[in-house]
């Protein structure tokens with residue numbers, strides 16, 4: 001039997017991304033997030049509009065989506081309750097957030113330069129996607145209240161993947177049996193189980209989805 005419920009959040013489970021973005025003073029901010037969905041080489045990021053990362057994205061119009069594996073969970077957890085905003089906004093203070101300038105240091109993470117964007121890539125993340133901002137939309141509309149979030153449509157302009165995740169028989173193919181994403185479900189961390197059964201959709205050759213000239217800016 002199904003019953004009516006009113007969960008305070010509807011976070012049913014999505015992969016975690018660590019967004020690296022440039023601060024106004026040339027230093028790097030990193031923020032964990034998981035409201036992200038993909039279509040081809042574009043993706044949509046859902047972020048609080050006043051957050052430090054949102055402000056960096058609006059100004060710089062680029063970032064790197066670093067995808068942690070399940071094995072990176074401890075480092076990701078170190079980044080929770082930190083913000084690049086100084087002072088910390090009241091709604092975050094009330095939840096226990098504190099300002100941290102050197103989030104990478106706190107998480108024990110290091111960076112390498114990107115090729116197409118100013119924000120650097122996080123070395124410890126097996127997948128690093130350089131991205132440019134295409135459009136921004138207000139998000140979280142309600143009849144009684146102005147929206148407080150933004151949806152950023154990003155286009156990936158360079159993908160770096162740990163070679164141990166690649167299918168040795170097919171170039172450019174990430175083997176889903178080897179890629180173990182970190183999943184956030186209702187604010188808890190999970191990994192993936194194994195493959196369930198044959199996928200009919202996977203019978204379509206993956207190459208048929210390749211976008212034309214996706215690397216151009």
Ligand SMILES: Cc1cc2nc3c(=O)[nH]c(=O)nc-3n(C[C@H](O)[C@H](O)[C@H](O)COP(=O)(O)O)c2cc1C
Pocket residue numbers: 016029030031032033034035036046047048051052053054076079080081082083084085097184
């Ligand atoms: C695993 C995880 C997932 C998160 N997902 C999101 C998200 O999708 N969108 C968002 O705005 N904040 C999300 N947060 C909260 C941000 O990380 C938090 O607001 C942080 O302060 C952002 O850093 P910044 O203030 O330096 O931008 C998430 C936090 C964690 C730990």
